[in-house]
Amino acid sequence: MTGRLFCATAACIILTTLAGCRDDSMLKINYEMGHFPDTVIALEGLNTQYDDYNTDIEAARIFTSRQVIFSSNRHSAGGEFDIVQGRLSYSFGQTTGYFQVDAGMTEETFTGRLLLHFNTAGDDFGPLRFFNGRNGLEYMAVSSVREGSGLDLLYTVYIPAFASSPSLSDPAPVTVFNSSFNDAYLSMSTTLDTAYFCSDRSGGYDIYLMTRPSLISIDEWFASEPAAAAAVDSINGSGDDKCPFVRGKYMVFTSDMEGGYGGFDLYCSVFRDGKWSSPVNLGPRINTPSNEYRPVLNNDLRYDNLFLVFSSDRPGGKGGYDLYFAGITLP
Numbered sequence: 001m002t003g004r005l006f007c008a009t010a011a012c013i014i015l016t017t018l019a020g021c022r023d024d025s026m027l028k029i030n031y032e033m034g035h036f037p038d039t040v041i042a043l044e045g046l047n048t049q050y051d052d053y054n055t056d057i058e059a060a061r062i063f064t065s066r067q068v069i070f071s072s073n074r075h076s077a078g079g080e081f082d083i084v085q086g087r088l089s090y091s092f093g094q095t096t097g098y099f100q101v102d103a104g105m106t107e108e109t110f111t112g113r114l115l116l117h118f119n120t121a122g123d124d125f126g127p128l129r130f131f132n133g134r135n136g137l138e139y140m141a142v143s144s145v146r147e148g149s150g151l152d153l154l155y156t157v158y159i160p161a162f163a164s165s166p167s168l169s170d171p172a173p174v175t176v177f178n179s180s181f182n183d184a185y186l187s188m189s190t191t192l193d194t195a196y197f198c199s200d201r202s203g204g205y206d207i208y209l210m211t212r213p214s215l216i217s218i219d220e221w222f223a224s225e226p227a228a229a230a231a232v233d234s235i236n237g238s239g240d241d242k243c244p245f246v247r248g249k250y251m252v253f254t255s256d257m258e259g260g261y262g263g264f265d266l267y268c269s270v271f272r273d274g275k276w277s278s279p280v281n282l283g284p285r286i287n288t289p290s291n292e293y294r295p296v297l298n299n300d301l302r303y304d305n306l307f308l309v310f311s312s313d314r315p316g317g318k319g320g321y322d323l324y325f326a327g328i329t330l331p
Contacts, residue, residue: 036327
């Protein structure tokens, strides 16, 4: 009996001591929501001495790691551009609020097969992937240089990558948007009813939109005869306006319009009362006297702001255009 009592008492003392040594502050949740940092962070694992830009990021509401595809001329030592793949990861601590972001190149098999279908002997820019909930298929579009017609938009459609051995077809022209001029950087509205792209069909580059006719599918629309596109007059100015990217009610794009910080700057417009607002420069935290290009907005429901990935040839990078990450709060 005495031995049993001693064991029970010793166990109690040990548990009490361990409990007393525990630092509850290490378990306390001080930050319910994360915050993407306001500082601009170079995505070192994706950048090279060559040009790395024109990103597309895997869309996800809550996801700590996202696939990235982007244009780079690394494989030709600064020659033609191809689409390459990588991965972006980020996290924050709910106790300390500490945030970190990492990025690196990958060789995922399905994505590699997909990119082989799009990479041509010429330049390939501005990739975009999106999921169509109406038919359960995923789409990818790229702007590629085609002989005799400059930049054209091409696309393919496939069963999402989580399916077993999805088949892939060669990209087809998005004939409804393409013209004899340069047409590039497709972006789709959330409902997939409106498409945005840029084109120099009126001289300099402007941003255009087209609305999908009711009762026809995206595939029928993309493959239909060329149609007139409407310039987004509230956004386009006297300079070149390029690379529109739409996320919800926001459009971000690049422009060398007057009043910027130098070269191409990044701007934002908000969709209100049925139209896009006048563009607002994203300011000196993002823009520099160098060029900032192809911005992409994304979100995560665990964070109280958005994040932006863009490219810039600012000093301090690895060379040419590099990819950068920054948190951003928009109205």
